[in-house]
Amino acid sequence: MEDLIKKLQAEVTALEYELRNELPKEILKARAHGDLRENAEFHAAKERQRYVDARLSQLKKRLMDFSMIDMSKIPHDKVGLGSTVVVLDVQKDIEVTYKIVTSEEADVPKGLISTSSPIGRGLLGKKVGDEVSIPSPGGVRNMEILKLATIYDVADQV
Numbered sequence: 001m002e003d004l005i006k007k008l009q010a011e012v013t014a015l016e017y018e019l020r021n022e023l024p025k026e027i028l029k030a031r032a033h034g035d036l037r038e039n040a041e042f043h044a045a046k047e048r049q050r051y052v053d054a055r056l057s058q059l060k061k062r063l064m065d066f067s068m069i070d071m072s073k074i075p076h077d078k079v080g081l082g083s084t085v086v087v088l089d090v091q092k093d094i095e096v097t098y099k100i101v102t103s104e105e106a107d108v109p110k111g112l113i114s115t116s117s118p119i120g121r122g123l124l125g126k127k128v129g130d131e132v133s134i135p136s137p138g139g140v141r142n143m144e145i146l147k148l149a150t151i152y153d154v155a156d157q158v
């Protein structure tokens with residue numbers, strides 16, 4: 001999660017620089033070309049300015065959300081944010097490993113699933129040995145939790 005926070009902070013810094021330094025210069029340059037109603041450069045710069053401003057608001061809100069994550073509420077012995085879970089897909093008789101992450105980090109092909117995804121929601125709060133039924137477009141998937149490493153287990157290994 002620390003890598004994600006650093007990535008978001010770097011994007012905020014880059015966008016703030018663009019908003020404060022580069023875009024005002026582009027807008028002034030475009031204004032110098034005359035009639036603003038038919039000035040494509042001016043309209044493109046203003047559109048980019050609106051996008052950057054909206055993206056900055058979104059990123060700052062997300063960083064604020066991260067700062068409010070209460071680590072004391074993430075369980076030590078149950079699936080929670082940052083947990084790596086090995087499950088047995090009962091129907092397919094295969095083991096699958098998932099890491100429970102935030103929605104920004106989710107990458108299903110890599111086994112990174114969001115806490116808000118159906119599988120993520122189904123696994124949250126469960127322990128090793130628990131069986132879960134996860135509704136999916138292809139029908140209900142039944143899984144048994146075989147192994148669990150919480151965010152605390154990972155932190156202890158670092």
